Amino acid sequence: MVWLRRTTHYLFIVVVAVNSTLLTINAGDYIFYTDWAWTSFVVFSIAQSTMLVVGAIYYMLFTGVPGTATYYATIMTTYTWVAKGAWFALGYPMDFITVPVWIPSAMLLDLTYWATRRNKHAAIIIGGTLVGLSLPIFNMINLLLVRDPLEMAFKYPRPTLPPYMTPIEPQVGKFYNSPVALGSGAGAVLSVPIAALGAKLNTWTYRWMA
Secondary structure, three states: OHHHHHHHHHHHHHHHHHHHHHHHHHOOOOOHHHHOHHHHHHHHHHHHHHHHHHHHHHHHHHHOOOOHHHHHHHHHHHHHHHHHHHHHHOOOOHHHOOOOOOHHHHHHHHHHHHHOOOOHHHHHHHHHHHHHHHHHHHHHHHHHOOOOHHHHHHHOOOOOOOHHHOOOOOOHHHHOOOHHHHHHHHHHHHHHHHHHHHHHHHHHHHHHHO
């Protein structure tokens, strides 16, 4: 039954990678840079951190090879760039969509797994924390490179948004002073249990296929 187990694992990896991209587009909203900008940065950071870590650690523990988490993040990035190209083909400018930065955070997860000699628990605790801490920082750097996101939001509103979600002027300091710090703190805390869930999914799959 080895072939069935491996087929199931690879199917899970494909499904998780595709659904991660869809979640980015719909729930996490990878076009948030031009729709909501700073207003939803904390929610976006938490969603992206947990979404990345659950699939990346599942993939990495399945292969047992450091580097596969980065490969997983590269797949997600590629999918999203394809979606970016599709929007560009519809007449939207390239700045309308900014692809989230997943790869450096996934590299930190791989590095933790490698440095701890493939210790699963270290990957969950240390790697999950590093992903949650780093992803908001990398994405904020990415956001700062976008040309006037609010102007882009009003000039090119998303056709899929209902009227009540029309882009609004962000109130950054009103609710929190540092979206990066808040996103990193919350992401670091939540990414650890989600990483544990990804690792547990691996175990459950083996038991189910045994």
